[in-house]
Amino acid sequence: MSLTPTVSSSGPCQQMVLGTHPEASELETHPVDILITVSWVTRGTIWLLEATNSCPVSMMRVLSLLPPLLLLLSMAPQAHTQTPEIKERYNKFVKQHINGNMNEYICDREMRTRKITQTGSNDCKETNTFIQASAQLVTRICLDAGTHFRDKLFKSNQPFPIITCKHSGGLRYPKCEYRGHKSTRYIAIACEDGWPVHYENDDLVIVQ
Numbered sequence: 001m002s003l004t005p006t007v008s009s010s011g012p013c014q015q016m017v018l019g020t021h022p023e024a025s026e027l028e029t030h031p032v033d034i035l036i037t038v039s040w041v042t043r044g045t046i047w048l049l050e051a052t053n054s055c056p057v058s059m060m061r062v063l064s065l066l067p068p069l070l071l072l073l074s075m076a077p078q079a080h081t082q083t084p085e086i087k088e089r090y091n092k093f094v095k096q097h098i099n100g101n102m103n104e105y106i107c108d109r110e111m112r113t114r115k116i117t118q119t120g121s122n123d124c125k126e127t128n129t130f131i132q133a134s135a136q137l138v139t140r141i142c143l144d145a146g147t148h149f150r151d152k153l154f155k156s157n158q159p160f161p162i163i164t165c166k167h168s169g170g171l172r173y174p175k176c177e178y179r180g181h182k183s184t185r186y187i188a189i190a191c192e193d194g195w196p197v198h199y200e201n202d203d204l205v206i207v208q
Contacts (some may be wrong), residue, residue, distance in 0.1 A: 080193035089197040093189075094135050097199045099163075102130040104180030107165035117173045124167050124176035129199055131187065132161040142191035152190045153200055159184045 082090060095114050102110065110116075111128060118125050131138055138160075140146070146154035161184050169177035190198035 080195075082193070082195060086192050086195055086197065089192065090195045093196050093198065097129060097131055098133070098135050098138060099130045100132055100134055102132050102163045104163050104182045107163070107178035107180040108176075111165055111176060111178055112174050115173065117176075122173040124170055124172065126167045128165045128178075130163045130165070131199075132163065138189070138196055139194070141187070141189055142194045142196055146189075146191075149188070152192065153188050154191050155188045156186050158186075160187050162187065 096116055099110065110130065111125070116125055116128055117123060137145075141154050141156045145158065146156050149155050161182065164181045164183065165178040166181070167176060168179045188200035189196045190200065
């Protein structure tokens, strides 16, 4: 089968046509969670779009296109399987630093709800930064959307909106109080096997 990818836009995601199959519209679909995801099959056409765990893929159809798909997927950087230690550190990173709906007026609530304190105690954390983006977008900094610059640190190739919550009152959780400040920065994170596990403090160039 000859595959000539073309790009089109329909709905919230940009889509790419990989090929066609006369029985593709009859196949069952299943969710997948990979960095490049085959999204859905309609009217004999198989679609590809950027990773999300909400887009379905026909597994039978993938097998029929296995050689060209393997070539395509092998070209995309992918994170390694998480070890228990990395999974724990990644989940902590997400809890402390990822919030796509964050704003500068809800620092008190989010710090309290997420129980973010000084490591190993209930003392108020002096400063905590939230990235206004999805975990998937931030993870890509460890892969193809960041540049390695020191040790395990990677700098984002594009700036991100962030909210910095600074301690302004109270001594111990849950009585901590915070003031929020919004800015846009190139961010630096530490990565382990392709997963973000630590946010480097705000010491990079402010974009705006």
